[in-house]
Amino acid sequence: MQKRSCLIFAATCLLSGGAPAAEDNQLLIGGGVAVEARYAGSDRNKAAPLVVLDYTHASGFFASTLRGVGYGGQDGPVSYSAALGYRGGRKDKDQHSLFGNTGSNELKGMGEIKGNPSAVLGLGFKPLPMLELTLSADLPLSHRENGKTLHAGIGAQLLRGGPDNVSLALAAGFADNNYLQTYHGVTAAQAATSGFSAYRPRGGLYEASTMLTWEHSFDARWSATTMLGATQLLRDASRSPLTKRKTNPTAGFYVSYAY
Template sequence: MQSSTLLAMAGLLCFPLSALAVDDSSGNTSGNVLTVGAGVAAGSPYAGDDRTRVMPLIVLDYSMANGFFASTMRGLGYGSQAGAFSYSAALGYRGERADHKRSGLRGLAGSDYLKGMGKVEGNASALLSLGYSPLPGVQLSVAGDIPLNHRENGATLQLGASGQVYSRNDSRGMPQDTVSLGLQTSWGEKKYLQTMYGVTAAQAARTAFRQYTPKGGFYEAQASVSWGHRIDARWRVNTVLGVERRLGDAANSPVVQRKSAPMGAVYVTYSY
């Protein structure tokens, strides 16, 4: 999922999932929470494409009371809290990018516009994150994605901030509706920008793109608004709407057809 808009969205979708592990009101006395869900997500087939496609979204997230988790969004790892700080370390997967259009569940990973560029291989990643909550409902975060194989794909770093701007409780005093705003910017080392936005001499010879060698730096920013509605102790409806913007050398890449693109998702989850 990481080679498309779903990479940016994955971090946004994780917020309500992480909250379930801390605030379990589903009647589960063990402290372990299994969340399953489904919905739809909209995003670009690759970062910089001028199209937006709607795809199915599947959520599976198992959070244990001891801090271990297995998740389609967060990977396989461990996370915990220490006062206002939270942290996690996980093993994840960064999806491949194809140079042709795909269909089905893999449709957000390629485009015919990239024909001749070759496939960007997927890789296993170490996912490291640290969060700080200076005030209730406010979260500052930093997260790193370090390839464990195919190191030519390069590492990335995300800096984020989110804040709850509205909350309404039910008769039991539990949050029933919450609205949050989020901002995130992403930095990539030179290898990452070359892989995702660069054009080598060999690729230029096979395509109509000019040779392009970007530098490392900030390559993307996102802004989003999310709304979560708790139907009852087990069911929730989550909505995320946002926009992403290519920055710096990424914005000037010949493979980028548009610098700004919408993204969003609507999904229902059940926890027990």
């Protein structure tokens, strides 16, 4: 992934959707498949394994393949978290890996974007039991030219009861100039080697996303989760010469076991 995708954002919200009781430790193990665009604006999709390893300690410490390593808690209607995560890079050629094809030959000459560790900060507020407002920031700790992002979202529980839990999440993404230039821009040097026209986008609102999530519990430990959504590129990101498709579909499915 070149960024924290709509799918990972939804899975993260699902796994962190409430602080554990003081005496609870939980380990969630699961696996499935995810489908999303090769890069933001690509008209080609990739399928990759979705690995879920998520440990939460009663103290609030967590270690997760989706959430990173950090600490989270809840005080009344307010929830918070801080984690060390990783933002993947982007190749300028097709590359096969364990986690699906990455990069694209369509980006030939654009050069490689290096991945970076990030500080991922989250804040949530529940004005109503079935409604939550969220903020999530991704701040690079290396390769700071990759830029910062902020996502503001709202999540609603459409169905909660019995074995099924259905929720809908909407989010708007904002980014600084560095992020837009790195992932959606074309420098003069890149234009000379890639054939794309030089393009310098401005920071600000750059995407909107939606995700519908259905979690079905077979019993107290086994469950299956299905996610369907889309990300719409906006403003300067949608006008980039790299953008071949403004709306990128996203889907995922995994089965998990809670210890």
